[in-house]
Amino acid sequence: MSPQEEExxxxxxxxxxxxxxxxxxxxxxxxxxKKAGRQRRRRKARQSSAxxxxxxxxxxxxxRKLSDEQxxxxxxxxxxxxxxxxxxxxxxxxxxxxxxKQVAVWFQNRRARYKSKLIExxxxxxxxxxxxxxxxxxxxxxxxxxxxxxxxxxxxEQSKAMAAAARAGGGGSSPSSSSFSTVxxxxxxxxxxxxxxxxxxxxxxSEYAYNNYLMDLExxxxxxxxxxxxx
DNA sequence: ACTAATCTAATCATGCCCCGCATGATTAGCGCATTAGT
Numbered sequence: 001m002s003p004q005e006e007e008x009x010x011x012x013x014x015x016x017x018x019x020x021x022x023x024x025x026x027x028x029x030x031x032x033x034k035k036a037g038r039q040r041r042r043r044k045a046r047q048s049s050a051x052x053x054x055x056x057x058x059x060x061x062x063x064r065k066l067s068d069e070q071x072x073x074x075x076x077x078x079x080x081x082x083x084x085x086x087x088x089x090x091x092x093x094x095x096x097x098x099x100x101k102q103v104a105v106w107f108q109n110r111r112a113r114y115k116s117k118l119i120e121x122x123x124x125x126x127x128x129x130x131x132x133x134x135x136x137x138x139x140x141x142x143x144x145x146x147x148x149x150x151x152x153x154x155x156x157e158q159s160k161a162m163a164a165a166a167r168a169g170g171g172g173s174s175p176s177s178s179s180f181s182t183v184x185x186x187x188x189x190x191x192x193x194x195x196x197x198x199x200x201x202x203x204x205x206s207e208y209a210y211n212n213y214l215m216d217l218e219x220x221x222x223x224x225x226x227x228x229x230x231x
Numbered sequence: 232a233c234t235a236a237t238c239t240a241a242t243c244a245t246g247c248c249c250c251g252c253a254t255g256a257t258t259a260g261c262g263c264a265t266t267a268g269t
Contacts, residue, residue: 104236111238
């Protein structure tokens, strides 16, 4: 089995199954029954062992801590391959002076702990990625707010400026004095700023007044680079 | 198809140090675990 296949088997999906997210403290009734049965059997086993082998005969049942050297050796072996075939198990047991059963159990536990560590690491990574996305989203929303405020300010200034310009040049020129370019600019302004129904009708502004008005806007920074698009 | 070996997941038990953590050991598997050899 390839390492990838093995990984998939041990950790089949990076999307955690529902069972993983489910509340482990509320097992179903079948689980409760199984657990109760298990506990009964354990109690019984303990009682019989205490009754029959009290004179040190239960030594084998006691938990035997592996020596540092044994644990280190098993760890090295685990790093080489997380699966344990029979020949390897027997060889390890012989080399370390352990029971094959102990070696098998050690590998089982080591795999279980390796997997839970893997899940923990994956969870940390996902959480970090999630947090980063949340922060980025906040920045984007703040930026959007700033842009909306700036747009509103600009529109207000435009209205004021156009009203002032209309008052200054209003009635002084006839419709015939407005050039074609002025009309074109007006259309572009309407498209750019959507101010068709706000402010004066620039169609009837003299070209001179219109150019002064644009220069004023450009000079005060209201247009930004927008003026260049008109000329 | 049958069987033995092995697996995962959950849990218990124990040792180390003072209560919780690390780790060795046990158990079930319920549409009755899966896999590999015969």
